[in-house]
Amino acid sequence: MSVTVSITLNGESVSAAVEPSTLLVELIREHFRLTGTHVGCDTSQCGACVVHVNGCSVKSCTLLAVQVEGADISTIESLAKNGRLHPMQQAFKTHHGLQCGFCTPGVIMSALDLIANNPDPSEMEIRNWLEGNLCRCTGYNNIVRAISAGAQAMRG
């Protein structure tokens, strides 16, 4: 028996009929075809699936779609505007903060939640915040540098 879920997704009101067991990440990827949000582990360790729910970063493999009824959801696809990269995306490019790019959308969405609450995080704060985001390619140091530079660019 399917259930209708209505959300605001990247600024648009949308709804879908889903099985009650559908995960938020499945709603985003399969029903709305936004595949920038990835699944890397199924057990909430890797953070490749991080999106924002009502402005807070969450692991979308850990919520059921029905739990976000009425919520405002944004994904990696919402960041670039009119073909221009968001300052955080640009910082990742400039500082070679990605290699395979699989973890990157989740890392960026996590970083933006950090910056929203702490516009000028220290290196240690960034590292600690990234505890829930795994990256296998970069060794993290360029990611930390990118987040620091992205935060600075966002402060203007």
Added chain:
Amino acid sequence: MTEPIPGYIGQSVPRREDRRLLTGEGVFVADIQIPGMLHVAIARSQLPHARIIDIDLSAAKCSEGIKLAISGLDILEHLPPIHGMQLVAPPSYRARVTTDILIPDQPLIPHDKVRFVGEPYALVVAESRQLAEDALELIEVDFDPLPPVTGPDDALNELSELLHEDLGRNVAAVLHTKKGRGAEALEAAPHRLKRQFAIHRYAAMPLECRGVVADYDTRTDTLTLWSSTQVVHWVRREVANALGMPEQNVRCIAPDVGGGFGCKGHVYPEDILIAYLARRLRRPVKWIEDRHEHFLNSTHARDNIYDVEVGFDNEGRIQVLTSYFLVDSGAYSPIGAGIAGNSMVHMLGPYDIPNYETGCKVLLTNRTPNAPYRGAGRPEASFAMERAVDLVASELEIDPAEVRFRNMIKAEQMPYEVGLTYRDGEPIVYDSGDYPKALRQALDKLGGLEPFRKRQKDALADGRYLGLGLGCYVEGTGVGPFEGATVKIDPSGKIVVATGACPQGQGHETIFAQVAADIWGVSIDDVYVTVADTAHVTMGFGTIGSRSTVTASGAIQVASHAIQEKVLAIASGILEVAKNDLELRDGGVGVKGVPGMHISYREVAHAARPGWDHSRPEGINAGLEETSYYEPKTVTWAYAANAAIVEVNPATGEILIEHYVAVHDAGVLVNPGMADGQVKGGLVQGLGGGILEEIVYDDHGQLLTGSFLDYLLPTASDVPPITVIHLETPSPLNSLGVKGLGEGGAIAPPVVIANGVCDALRPFKTELNSTPIRPCDIAAVFGDDPLDLLQKSGESLLTRV
């Protein structure tokens, strides 16, 4: 006047891959959705070793949304196993290395017995993945458990159950080789030292698991396959062979691939099974491995035991080394004996050692198969070798750095003939480099050897344990047999390049655009690069073993040069100037020294067209397109010296890495920024393997580490300050002077940490000769249980997590 076009090789050009990956527009296999697509879930053995008595699929077949449920018996007549691959080596290798190889075939789904926890025994195809997984629950099995072969001791025991009865033994390969007088030279050595070293099982663990999508087109009898693989051409070959199709009718694409590091470097049963299902069902079919499956089913790595004996003189000069080792390969051996072969020839590293003898056995056990992972036999050999060097130093009370300098091959000895044979059958000759300089620079970067020894002594007086860990290695890179490239000049004048290289984050699209832009004298924006798609280049080898910058660049050069001959001939006719007076510049051909006399590649492409209106000189055939294969005679030798200062916490056994330095030489760097990223990423993987990551089986062959809850990948706060210094000694073996570098970073860290911790614990004469280096092993040196200590100090364990 247009801006002059710069040379791109050597510039940290921003990656052209980044934009799509940053905006969520990258496409990984899991992102592919095709209307009418079916989904596969695979039933995997929960027993390490069992005879299959019966598999009852009747209930599963009646489950909602199920299109098909099959077991091994159902495909036995239709799909052959993946043929056991012998060591890919020419006869000249086997002439110099004794080999006795019996690699087992790997069934796509076994019908008679299962050989590791996670091996498939059935699969279901359904309208959704959820429905497929629901149906898996309904499969009834009758398995008769067999005694598992759980490790090297079991594998070598003749009374043990055989994994593969047809082989008659649990040994997949026995290799042996030597140089000089080999083990005989031990007799004459003034000092001898004998130790056992163990390198544990850990795994590549890319963030993207594997996955395959297949789509069969009935009208044209063609199959398109998207696989998260490092070897699209190999996958295509095996799929075509298994399905009895010409290779031309099978297209394999690796779209964006979320890391590979070796574990996606060979053909898996699922590559063929999903292709088979798509053709059989006439519907697109998708299988995406989940993380738990990845732990069970995608290859693991390392898992070696070394018995090493060293003979050396009073000055610490190593005169002879013997190394006999065992490789626990798991139930199959997808890459044959290649990893063990690597270990044998990389053991001597950067040292000038006259006598060497080595042998190994690749063993079959009831574990997940092993395959290459970043370093592929080199981290294992380096661990044993570099620990042995430190032990020699310790025995003679000479500084480990000094022992290394005394044994290292000097720059003036280059090129240096080692006296062993590489797996391409060629005598190993280290082509270029300055090994002592790399070590000196690493030590200097850490503040110098003497100042550190003083610091270490002072710290010890304060009850602090500081240590210096060293690790030096060499790495054969850019291995053959070949790589392919197709280059053409599009009618628009753009340069179009396709290669058999298959990136998984390395940035090949950028690297090869840089290379091609320089070959053609065009703006990098006028170069279009396609990778990892068999439709664009007929034969390719793929991206494994630190090879693509060397081999694919070579293929692009060969193909380009062939076209350039035609381009110059055509331009010569049009400009009415001798070929020798022409040069490639500014997106076309110009007359040397005459700025105004120039025609663009667009004009040349127009002139080269077939038909009535061409402007080709007599004898020049139509079109500007060439497919070429670069066949390097042998490998280029990258190397590095790694050094780190570590401090151990006596109470908790924790290791703090104060500063980790790698001085790395991969010849000319095409893109220094990306090269730096590759080395640093590799270093952190190496640190993870040395300290955190561990694939654990219990005594009954059950996998205990099946998720990221149990298997610890490094996180951002685990990473120490890292400095990488790049030397750039050109390789004399190719015109760009490049060497490969993808794997290098991951080779040394485990032994650097082991050596550093042992150096810190020198007052206790501690020897840590196996990985991982666990906090409890360190704390045990101090005679206390760290958990007790924490409780005594009143600190809650929870607050530390």
